[in-house]
Amino acid sequence: MAKTQTDGKRRKPWWLLGLLIILISVACSAGVYFLLESRGSEAGAESAQAAEPVEPEIPIFVTVKPFTVNIQSDDYSQRLLYIGLSIKVADEASKDLLESHMPQVRSRLLMLLSSQNADDLVTPEGKQQLTGEILALFDKPFSDPQPPLNVDDVLYTDFIVQ
Incomplete structure (x- = not known):
């Protein structure tokens, strides 16, 4: 019986480690997404302000x-x-x-x-x-x-x- 208890203890940390790696990956992906999204919206707003519509000269x-x-x-x-x-x-x-x-x-x-x-x-x-x-x-x-x-x-x- 002592063998089965040690086998059960060894499996728990690996399972928790896998779940922790998945959670960290999701958090990193979300962070990168929001970081790029905020930079893109700032750059889009700046380019929209800088590129005012220029009326072409009527020939x-x-x-x-x-x-x-x-x-x-x-x-x-x-x-x-x-x-x-x-x-x-x-x-x-x-x-x-x-x-x-x-x-x-x-x-x-x-x-x-x-x-x-x-x-x-x-x-x-x-x-x-x-x-x-x-x-x-x-x-x-x-x-x-x-x-x-x-x-x-x-x-x-x-x-x-x-």
Whole structure:
């Protein structure tokens, strides 16, 4: 009988030790969870305060109605370009100036586009070069005392080479 009592005493500490290890593991896991949760909510609150919504600047566009122009070709055949543009400007004064001088704008565009080669215009590089040439058109003033004209970009809304 003495043997059975000592065997019973040996098993109790192992059972209690296993239960103690499980309880410590659960407590550590809970502590880490709450620690990370509190840090995450503080960082989220700080980033929400720091990243105030920035309103994007509303772009201003001047639309040039689409028109058709004869363009040059290497094989001397009739080639046409149907093009529509939107001109991005920096301010309302530039928009008003372009709208009031739209016949001059269209005339300058017509003269520039009629000198273009059809084979060059079908490539992306040709379109980029044409954009630069169109932007250069606005360097020359439309009237003698002209306020500054701030043209940012030229966007193609229609572009067909036939």
